[in-house]
Amino acid sequence: MIKSIYTKESNALRVWFIAKRKEKELSQRKLAELLNVHHSIIGKIETGERQVNVVELIKYCKVLGVNPSEIIDK
Numbered sequence: 001m002i003k004s005i006y007t008k009e010s011n012a013l014r015v016w017f018i019a020k021r022k023e024k025e026l027s028q029r030k031l032a033e034l035l036n037v038h039h040s041i042i043g044k045i046e047t048g049e050r051q052v053n054v055v056e057l058i059k060y061c062k063v064l065g066v067n068p069s070e071i072i073d074k
Contacts, residue, residue, distance in 0.1 A: 024065070
């Protein structure tokens with residue numbers, strides 16, 4: 001059983017999110033605005049303090065213009 005949210009898979013997702021946001025030249029605040037969430041949520045996702053569920057993953061990907069399967073296939 002996994003005892004921590006800090007797994008190599010969650011870290012890979014976090015790194016992927018950051019890279020995609022930066023590729024689109026979006027600040028955390030702008031991404032939060034596009035997702036209609038508080039900017040602190042993006043910060044917590046990117047630092048690993050918070051994980052995303054599948055619904056959030058899909059919304060995140062839509063805003064970034066990427067297919068969710070891109071990260072799922074990794």
